[in-house]
Amino acid sequence: MALNFEIFGDNLPAVSIKLNPGESIYTQSGGMAWMDSGITMDTGMQGGLKKGLGRMFSGESLFMATYTSNAPNQEIVIASTFPGHIINIDVGKTPIVGQKGAFLCAEPEVVLSAYIVKGLRAGMFGGEGFALQKMTGSGMVFLELDGSVVERDLGPGETIKVDTGSVAAFEEKVDYHVEMVKGFKNVLFGGEGLFLTTLTGPGKVWLQTMTMPGFAKQLIPFLPKSK
Secondary structure, eight states: OOOEEEEESTTSOEEEEEEOTTOEEEEETTOEEEEOTTEEEEEEOSSOHHHHHHHHHTTSOSSEEEEEESSTTEEEEEEOSSSEEEEEEETTTSOEEEOTTOEEEEOTTEEEEEEEOSSHHHHHHSSSOSEEEEEEESSEEEEEEESOEEEEEEOTTOEEEEOTTOEEEEETTSEEEEEEOOSHHHHHHSSSOSEEEEEESSEEEEEESOOHHHHHHHHGGGSOOOO
């Protein structure tokens, strides 16, 4: 049975999920905004210590909260932690890799784990470090992404070059690697850093227009200075 949900809130989004008896979703601890009284919460490591440590390595909590309905048509709302967009993906069609911290919530059949980036250069300069988030199994997963989101469907051999940190998520079959910006003047004056992430199809990619580290950097000049 398809999950009953609605994403709302424009650029301050949340997802409302309606659960029937026995249906569940899980999220990191503290992710729930509100819920009906017919839903119970159970907090645990979701897959044991090994998988819990893997999630921590990819930017999530060691513990996850599972919410299960005991009555018909019970609503639970999970809100994003920052301005942006929430997207929903059926991982039963293909495994998905997302940026650190992208996971919001999912059905119990979705397995969340660490995705280790191949290659020293990709891990150091790819914008997200060595560990991204991998979502496999079956069912619906919801990701919280920064700023506005664009979905691109890359054909076989089609490549897109992306600024550091703007890769929000991609299908696992997409080839992900990092290359150095070419040209001395481009490196010194291009303003894009030394490296770009390249994504090569076939497969879907989700790109974001803002990154939280970049947003925080822009705020630093306006923050009060301690004396």
